[in-house]
Amino acid sequence: MIRGIKQLWASRPTICIIILALMPRLLAVVFAKGYGMLDDHFCVIKTAQEWIEGYALPSADHISKRNLFYSGLHFLLFSGLEGIGVFNPQVKMYVVRLLHALYSLLTVWFGIKLAEALSGKELARKVGLLLALFWVFSYMSVRNLVEFVCVPPLLIALYLLVKGHGRHERLYSLLAGMASAFAFVIRYQVAPFLGAMGVVLLVMRQWRRASLLVFGFATTCFLILGVPEWLVFETPLATLAKYVAHNASHAHSYVTNPWYTYIGTIVAGLVPPLSFLLLWGFFVSSRRYPILFWPTLAFLVFHSIYPNKQERFILPAIPFLLMAGVIGWNHIAKTRHFTRLWKMTFKGFWIWFWIVNTILLGVSVTTYSKKTRVESMTYLYGKNDVAAILVENHRSSSPTLPLFYLGKRCPVYQFPASKSIDALRAELQVSEQPLPNYVIFLGSKNLNDRIERTKRLFPKLASEARILPSLVDRLLYVLNPEHNINQTSYIYRIDHRE
Secondary structure, three states: HHHHHHHHHHHHHHHHHHHHHHHHHHHHHHHHOOOOHHHHHOOOHHHHHHHHHHOOOEEEOOOOOOOOOHHHHHHHHHHHHHHHOOOOOHHHHHHHHHHHHHHHHHHHHHHHHHHHHHHHHHHHHHHHHHHHHHHHHHHOOOOOHHHHOOHHHHHHHHHHHHHHHHHHHHHHHHHHHHHHEEEEEHHHHHHHHHHHHHHHHOOOOOOHHHHHHHHHHHHHHHHHHHHHHHHHHOOOOOOHHHHHHHHHHHHEEEEEEEEHHHHHHHOOOOOOOOHHHHHHHHHHHHHHHHHHHHHHHHHHHHHHHOOOOOHHHHHHHHHHHHHHHHHHHHHHHHHHOOOOHHHHHHHHEEEEHHHHHHHHOOOOOOOOOOOHHHHHHHHOOOOOOOEEEEEEEEEOOOOOOOOOHHHHOOOEEEOOOOOOHHHHHHHHOOOOOOOOOOOEOOOOOOOOOOOOOOOOOOEEEEEEEOOOOOOHHHHHHHOOOOOOOOOOEEEEEOOOOO
């Protein structure tokens, strides 16, 4: 068997790498349930389901900051699933994760092809293994984060530009522009990357290729972004204009950090000390591979300058950074004379990287993120009598519940520590919505006292379930309890009968 694997690796290395890439991604499909960030769920999944249910439909009076494309694809998927009788939210999300996992294999395939076109087959295998097994990629491949969903078309565009010489030059340049448009429509912030691609072509005096790139980009953007918004919002590019205006006026409204923040993120994420060698290789690649280096650098510089900083924002650049780093480091290793001791040290760096990477990969693909919130709704999905939900919390505020997993819309009343019994009673009296018949207590701090406080308004409470957070959720809560509200949830039923 081992001999057969070696023969397959020698004859079909790309297929072997694709299979290797698929394995952790399939694990993530099954085990990495939930959602990573708010945008992961509430800006895509929630939106698509609400459209199906007839809520918050896009119109000229309700122009969102996000365009119709990516959420629209999920709308079509959910409509198709419900058309064949699949309504269970968890089953829907298995399908979503599987499709995203398969889609992410394009990153591996075209990453190998791009590395091969730039530096040969041997180095392309190393690049392919990194893209297939880098610890964060498998987890992110099944998330609904546009920061990672935009990577395949971005990589395809770059590959087409590198490969498009000779008689295929015009066609490949046009197709690169079209692929670039899909990446841009999915994630507007890839604009610096795309702009730098065009600038590199202009510096290389490849006027025709640059013109075709722009033409393909503009035409495709008009078709998949402009025309739908013209029909729905009566204004082409309405969401793009609103998105740019929002980000310009709210640059300091979210997480703000110094310009060098992402340097630390990259060094830590790429596993030091190897990350320093990869960064060295990345900068060395600037001369030999400008079409790979400058767009990646432009993207990272833009996000370093922009005040709002979150780790996920630089995800689109990581595959290109890894690729350029490996190719550049290989050039350094071949052209510089290192002693035997240094060569052994560098080999040790790689061994350490793969050990740490394998551990992180195993943890990430089995992490059920935001488990308590999702499983609380999944538990109530199995109940047919949910009229409204009361969320009680010992904190001053509570996280938003992912009602998608409840399978229906229902009123949610908040009962944080800062709200008095009288205030909640007054809210319920004036509300035209049904009274809550289930209460979710978030967190175990002073739980008995909080239950007694709630009983002053709802005397008959019956314990139904306890939902524990996942291991990683618990760890994140311990590390940063203010921003990672991953607490145990206690579900009680409210009996309104006299």
